[in-house]
Amino acid sequence: MISQDLLEILRCPLDPSNVRLRMQGENLECERCALRFQIKDGFPALIVEEAELPAGCESIAQLPCQRSDNAKSAPV
Numbered sequence: 037m038i039s040q041d042l043l044e045i046l047r048c049p050l051d052p053s054n055v056r057l058r059m060q061g062e063n064l065e066c067e068r069c070a071l072r073f074q075i076k077d078g079f080p081a082l083i084v085e086e087a088e089l090p091a092g093c094e095s096i097a098q099l100p101c102q103r104s105d106n107a108k109s110a111p112v
C-alpha cells in the first residue's frame with residue numbers, strides 16, 4: 037500500500053509535470069492515460085515499459101499522456 041504522502045508526489049512518468057496517479061486496487065493508475073503501474077515491495081514501479089495499458093489501447097503512443105521529449109520531436 038502506498039501512503040497518501042507518497043501518492044501526492046507521484047506523477048505519471050509520461051507526463052510528470054502535472055498528471056497524478058491514484059490507487060486502483062493493488063495498482064497505481066494514471067488519472068489521465070489510465071496506465072497501470074505495479075507496486076513492488078511497497079514501491080511503485082513507475083516504468084512505462086512494464087506498465088499495463090488500459091483496455092482498448094494497443095500502444096503507449098495512443099495514450100493522452102506523452103513524454104514531452106517525444107512531443108517536441110514528433111512530426112505533427
Ligand SMILES: [Zn+2]
Binds near residue numbers: 069
Ligand atoms: Zn499518464
